[in-house]
Amino acid sequence: MNQVLFLKEMKRHAVSLVIWMTVITILISVTMSVYQPFMENQSKVLGMLSLIPKGALQFKGISNISDLSSPLGFYAINNVIYMMVLGSIFAIVTSSGILLKEEYNKTAEYLLTRPVTRGEVFLTKLAVMSLNVLLINVVTSLAGFISLEIVKKTGFSIGSFLILSLYTFLLNYFFGAAGLLLSTVVRRPKPITTSSIGLVLIFYFIYTVSKITESVSKLGYLSPFRYVDLNVVNAGYKADPLNIAFFLVLSSLMVGASYRIYLRKDIYT
Amino acid sequence: MRTPVIDITDLSKSYGKISAIEHIDLAIEEGEIFGFIGPNGAGKSTTIRILMNLIFPSGGNARILGMDVIRKTREIKRRTGYIPSDANAYSSMDVNEFLNYCASFYGIRNGEGRIRELCGLFELDSKRRIGDLSLGNKKKVSIVQGLIHNPELLIMDEPTIGLDPLMQSVFFDQLRSENRKGLTIFFSSHVLSEIQMFCRRVAIIRDGKIIQVEEIDSLRKKQLKKVFIEFTEPVKAAELKFTGIQDPNEGPGNTLSFMFSGDLNQLTAFLAGKKIINIMIEEPSLDEIFMHYYRI
Structure with missing residues (x-):
């Protein structure tokens, strides 16, 4: 890893990281601030929700409306879109541009003609992407934890909260790895941001459709969102080794493939 | 016999059935100012980009300072300067920040003196943002970054595009001065007069093939x-x-x-x-x- 490049890249991504962190933190805090009024009118709200078709509730991520009574259940259901979808968009946008923008902006001619190897450039940029994804997860999870502590009426399992946070990180990192792979195989950088965001949304759409439509429920296995277990209120909630392995193996394969491709890639500017 | 500073053997690059360069052989000796001339699309930039390990050859090999350009790229780049034809540095950085960033890759911590010297020579305002500079000034930044670490070899791809005649003269004077100190220069251009004025030997490339390698004096005798x-x-x-x-x-x-x-x-x-x-x-x-x- 190259320290000079690492520091420059961290600086370059700092503003974007802070903006994304702030937006997600605000969204989480605002959503969690609704929890107390929700609990005060719990019976009315749950009654209203029970009138909504099951499919529509599942589209929102609510499998069982009673889950909303638990602070962690409320957190998991209401913040999934922010932490999982927005976090994944942040990860894929950051990673897909981190190598390709050097080519598009024609700065690769300055970077790759310095005394650094392709491998060092890749590993440094990978470290920057990984640290960015980790930081956004740590900060937003911390914001979630603080919000939960403030609004909780009953206790919640910290272990379950940490497992949910781990799933979120692994999902975000999966999309970060996908972005790296995209950036090494795509020759035209301009539409990559749109394509990357599209990829996250398509996977999320597949996941939600598979949940509300029984006939295509197996389609959900194509989406990485399917491998995040949101049933945090279950007493036996734990990290599923198969789900964890899915993220670790696929992310590693994508990072490894990106590395191999980048080492032998012709750089045109 | 001394090892050539640049030694290209049977070098080819093709994209499917299209050949960008074919079986190029070239040897540039230490201390030479060597011109590489040909019309646009002849294969000059392809050759240079292979030397700088930006693209990979389809066949043959190239060595710089006795080292393979693929396997020993880091060592080569530590001792080589490169001035690309496009002058697009990081537009959000100011000149000084960019040049210090470049210098730090060579472990140069007190690059300020050299940066100030070269910026002064090329009349560059080091506090300005690169994105706000004119093409000519961006080109000057590109030239300075190529010289900042006192390289043994300087590879330049159409370096004078965008420079006004006065600045071209300053640029060539500086290169002659660096050459007298031992710098070997490999220089591509499509302007014959520039090559004739500055280089001792020239290779002429067309349609990806080296047509001729000759002394500038003998080329001048044939002047058309x-x-x-x-x-x-x-x-x-x-x-x-x-x-x-x-x-x-x-x-x-x-x-x-x-x-x-x-x-x-x-x-x-x-x-x-x-x-x-x-x-x-x-x-x-x-x-x-x-x-x-x-x-x-």
Whole structure:
């Protein structure tokens, strides 16, 4: 890893990281601030929700409306879109541009003609992407934890909260790895941001459709969102080794493939 | 025998069935100023980009300072400067920040002195944002970054594009000074006069193949001129009965044009007996030179 490049890249991504962190933190805090009024009118709200078709509730991520009574259940259901979808968009946008923008902006001619190897450039940029994804997860999870502590009426399992946070990180990192792979195989950088965001949304759409439509429920296995277990209120909630392995193996394969491709890639500017 | 600073053997690069360069052999000795000339799309940048390990060859190999350009890229780049044809540095950085960033890759912590010296020489305002600079000033930034670490070899791809004539002169003076200290220079251009003025040897490339490698002096001896003359009265091309005339052409309005590589005294003696309205003697395009000298 190259320290000079690492520091420059961290600086370059700092503003974007802070903006994304702030937006997600605000969204989480605002959503969690609704929890107390929700609990005060719990019976009315749950009654209203029970009138909504099951499919529509599942589209929102609510499998069982009673889950909303638990602070962690409320957190998991209401913040999934922010932490999982927005976090994944942040990860894929950051990673897909981190190598390709050097080519598009024609700065690769300055970077790759310095005394650094392709491998060092890749590993440094990978470290920057990984640290960015980790930081956004740590900060937003911390914001979630603080919000939960403030609004909780009953206790919640910290272990379950940490497992949910781990799933979120692994999902975000999966999309970060996908972005790296995209950036090494795509020759035209301009539409990559749109394509990357599209990829996250398509996977999320597949996941939600598979949940509300029984006939295509197996389609959900194509989406990485399917491998995040949101049933945090279950007493036996734990990290599923198969789900964890899915993220670790696929992310590693994508990072490894990106590395191999980048080492032998012709750089045109 | 000394190892050439740049040693290219049977180098090829193809994209499917299209060849960008084919079986190039070239050797550049230490301390040389070597020109690499050819029309746009001839394969100059492809060759240079392989040397800088930006693209990979389809065949053959290239060595710089005795090291393979793929396997020893880091060591090579530590001792080599590169000035790309495009002058797009990081637009959000200011000049000083960018140059210090470049210098830090070589472990140069007190690059300020060298940066100040080169910025002063090229009249660069180091506090300005690169994105706000004109093309000429961006080019100067590109030149400075290539020289910042006192390289042993400088590879330049069309380095004078965007530079005004005054700055070109400063640039070449600086390069001559660096060359006297031992810098080897490999320099691509499509401007023949630039190569003739600055280099000792030149390789001519066209359609991905090296056509000729020769001393600038011998190229100069073959120097071709494009001549256009407008007379008051009609003059027949057949009257041009001296050596060095090629492709004579009688144009409209008593004009005569031809390529000339002979004795200028013979031409002036011929013109002495004629009444002339206008005369133009220009440097031919590279394509015209190739067509006339190499008949390809």
